[in-house]
Amino acid sequence: MPSAYAGGLVRGGGAQGAYSPGTAPEGPAGGHDGGMAGLEGMEQPRGDGRATASRWSPTVEDEHALKALESYGNPAEAEVLLPSRPESAATARRLVQVVVLRHWNLTAGTTEDAVLLVSELVGNAVRHTGARVFGLRLRHRRGWIRVEVRDPSRGLPCLMPVQELDVSGRGLFLVDQLADRWGVDLLPRGKTTWFEMRVTDR
Numbered sequence: 001m002p003s004a005y006a007g008g009l010v011r012g013g014g015a016q017g018a019y020s021p022g023t024a025p026e027g028p029a030g031g032h033d034g035g036m037a038g039l040e041g042m043e044q045p046r047g048d049g050r051a052t053a054s055r056w057s058p059t060v061e062d063e064h065a066l067k068a069l070e071s072y073g074n075p076a077e078a079e080v081l082l083p084s085r086p087e088s089a090a091t092a093r094r095l096v097q098v099v100v101l102r103h104w105n106l107t108a109g110t111t112e113d114a115v116l117l118v119s120e121l122v123g124n125a126v127r128h129t130g131a132r133v134f135g136l137r138l139r140h141r142r143g144w145i146r147v148e149v150r151d152p153s154r155g156l157p158c159l160m161p162v163q164e165l166d167v168s169g170r171g172l173f174l175v176d177q178l179a180d181r182w183g184v185d186l187l188p189r190g191k192t193t194w195f196e197m198r199v200t201d202r
Contacts (some may be wrong), residue, residue: 081133089126106199122134
């Protein structure tokens with residue numbers, strides 16, 4: 001198993017729920033929201049700096065995004081199952097795009113960051129878990145959005161040091177830099193890797 005996805009990172013054999021003030025979830029949805037547990041039983045706060053990412057226009061793929069929504073369903077209403085293939089990263093990006101930008105009416109900057117980060121979580125699920133499918137779920141409550149990727153592996157991702165010239169291994173580094181909080185919930189079968197971002201509701 002790749003070192004970036006090694007198990008055994010949570011003491012006591014499982015992640016314990018941890019909440020920051022004012023950010024507890026509204027309650028279980030989709031049957032697998034185990035709370036906001038992170039690695040070592042804590043959520044991971046935003047990194048000190050922001051990563052430099054290539055710019056993305058959230059209006060470019062509107063037509064494809066709407067087609068993805070029609071084909072797979074709305075991940076803001078219920079978990080959407082996608083095949084564990086590299087091309088599913090594009091589908092996940094489009095679903096996040098149309099929900100965050102069009103349905104939730106949030107900013108292009110928020111959409112851009114959410115699209116980038118869901119692509120990294122999906123990439124990890126596809127490359128490292130051996131799953132046939134993975135689940136995508138989006139949640140929005142006042143002042144926050146949460147994006148979850150569920151897979152059947154209980155191997156936990158690990159935030160690895162990244163050097164300036166590294167061309168791979170940046171997935172969780174970007175999540176750590178751009179998300180306000182992120183973590184992993186261990187499930188009876190598998191896990192949910194998630195990130196949360198503060199937003200300004202319009």
